[in-house]
Amino acid sequence: MRLSLVPLLLAAAVTGCSTSAQKIPNEADGATADGPCDPEFRSILAKQTDMEAETLARITLTGIGESCRGLPDDVTRTIAAMSTFDPADGATLMMNALDENRSFARLGCSDFEAASKAMLAVPGPDRARAFFKGCELGRLNLVTEAEVDTAWKSNVFASGVLAAPSLYVWLLEHRMTKAEARKLTRQLMGLR
Structure with missing residues (x-):
């Protein structure tokens, strides 16, 4: 059974990697805070300022999966599945989704294959670095090495560490402003 968090957000509102080979997109003409995502979701999420980081990360990830049009199917299915799994398993699920959709993975990590091999060759606590x-x-x-390390070690945000770079670039390519894309993807890592 799939649990959708977007209706819960709506109810809550009513009630209370090579730099030379890869170019980071500039803000597209006509970029908006919502980009490819549902404006109502973005508006409600923006009001959640006092929410615990873990809850905000899960709601953000679920909301992105449900309200951002055009994400690769493998990534969307993984995001939907993650709401039913223990957050500690999220990194494995996200890595599998990125591996299945390498063109998406390469948006944030131009040499995704080499980076994932290097990551898997070191002990668990050192993988984020x-x-x-x-x-x-x-x-x-988007994030510093120390922030990535801290987010990874919490286990809860490891999936966000893996997804954030590609998702960030994808959001920019789909006309979301840099400020909003940065905010959303940092939330996935438990960062503000």
């Missing part, structure tokens, strides 16, 4: 370095994530100005 290996992913950060292998994907050259610093070029995105």
Whole structure:
């Protein structure tokens, strides 16, 4: 059974990686805060300022899966499945989805295959730093290596660490403003 969090958000509102080979997109003409995502979802999510980071990350991920048009099917199915799994299993699910849709994975990590091999070659606690370095994530100005490391070690946000770079670039390519794309994807990692 799939649990949708968007209706819960609606109810709550009513009631109370090579830099030379990969270009980071600029804001597209006509970029909006919503980009490819449902404006009502974005509006309601923006009002959730006092929510615990883990809850906000799960709602953000579920909302992106349900309200952002055009995401690859494998990624959308994984996002939907993640609401029924333990958050600690999220990294495995997300890595499988990225592996199945490498063109999406390469949006945020141009050498995804090498970065994922490097990540899997090191002990669990060191994987986030290996992913950060292998994907050259610093070029995105989205997250620091220390933030990635902290988010990864919580287990709850590991799936967000893996999804955020590609999702960030995808949102920019689909006309979301940099500020909003950054905000959404950082929320996936438990960051504000």
